[in-house]
Amino acid sequence: MRSVRMTEELWQHLLSLREGSVRPVALSTDVDASCLSLYRPIAIRGEPMVLAQVGQSLDGRVATPTGDAQDVSGCDGIAHLHRCRALVDAVVVGVGTVVADNPSLSVRAVSGRSPVRVVVDCNGRMPERAKMLHDGGAPVLVLQADDVPLRSSRHAVIQLPRQADGGLAPPDILEALAERGLTTVLVEGGANTISRFVDAQLIDRLHVSVAPIIIGSGPAGIRLSPIDRLSEARRPEVQVYNIGTDIVFDCNFRAEMRHGTASADREDILMADLA
Numbered sequence: 001m002r003s004v005r006m007t008e009e010l011w012q013h014l015l016s017l018r019e020g021s022v023r024p025v026a027l028s029t030d031v032d033a034s035c036l037s038l039y040r041p042i043a044i045r046g047e048p049m050v051l052a053q054v055g056q057s058l059d060g061r062v063a064t065p066t067g068d069a070q071d072v073s074g075c076d077g078i079a080h081l082h083r084c085r086a087l088v089d090a091v092v093v094g095v096g097t098v099v100a101d102n103p104s105l106s107v108r109a110v111s112g113r114s115p116v117r118v119v120v121d122c123n124g125r126m127p128e129r130a131k132m133l134h135d136g137g138a139p140v141l142v143l144q145a146d147d148v149p150l151r152s153s154r155h156a157v158i159q160l161p162r163q164a165d166g167g168l169a170p171p172d173i174l175e176a177l178a179e180r181g182l183t184t185v186l187v188e189g190g191a192n193t194i195s196r197f198v199d200a201q202l203i204d205r206l207h208v209s210v211a212p213i214i215i216g217s218g219p220a221g222i223r224l225s226p227i228d229r230l231s232e233a234r235r236p237e238v239q240v241y242n243i244g245t246d247i248v249f250d251c252n253f254r255a256e257m258r259h260g261t262a263s264a265d266r267e268d269i270l271m272a273d274l275a
């Protein structure tokens, strides 16, 4: 397990990468190198990037059954989440999270710019009183199906085609954001929203931040389509980081895709040999 302790110099370096410039930094310890290995893939500009993050308990819960989700992550887990927000162009949540938690989705625990706030609200049930619509912070974009009547409201609404399953297609969501210059995206929850992106194979990295508490019951952070055999389970390449109060599992789905392709190629070769 690698240890991460953020310094001001490293953080300013990462923020400079996010802005497309490079403020040089000297790496004096392994801990500095770990910091960069965790955050650099999010900060670096060039290719589009989709990060998902889940803050959960030891037993994989993100809230109690009554929906109390306020203090699942420890203070370093919160700082980690705010760093991730500060390094991306847009943060995406489902409307279920807005209704349950009324989050502001801003960067407060660290220095840096708050991302554009995006709410996937297929059926137009975003509460008009939601905090983020009134706090004067970063812009809010609400994504709705194109058959939902537009209400006059304080936020920008983007209408997308409703799919046969009744929802919005995650690729359409990313395309709509990219058209507005938002190419690095943090999908912050909840389980319904993250799972749709994972199922669509659109997550590059997943950070599972585990806090040392046991809730015992309540919802999980990810709910994928059921599988029958463990051989069908997702097996991303994982690096583990001790960030202080919490442990972060940095899951690289791009590496999993590369391995998947490699083994498919190998199977083709074996089949050809047999023929």
Ligand SMILES: NC(=O)c1ccc[n+]([C@@H]2O[C@H](COP(=O)([O-])OP(=O)(O)OC[C@H]3O[C@@H](n4cnc5c(N)ncnc54)[C@H](OP(=O)(O)O)[C@@H]3O)[C@@H](O)[C@H]2O)c1
Binding pocket: 053, 054, 055, 056, 062, 063, 067, 068, 069, 072, 093, 094, 095, 096, 097, 098, 100, 101, 120, 121, 122, 123, 124, 125, 166, 167, 168, 169, 170, 188, 189, 190, 191, 192, 193, 194, 196, 221
């Ligand atoms: N610990 C963490 O890391 C964390 C982070 C965020 C949230 N949470 C917790 O997660 C819970 C909420 O999660 P949730 O899974 O119930 O709700 P959610 O994912 O926040 O929102 C789900 C709703 O968003 C809409 N939606 C999302 N993606 C869509 C798509 N591709 N197409 C169409 N509609 C889409 C749908 O709205 P309609 O139903 O209107 O169609 C869906 O029911 C809360 O308890 C919150 O505290 C935890």
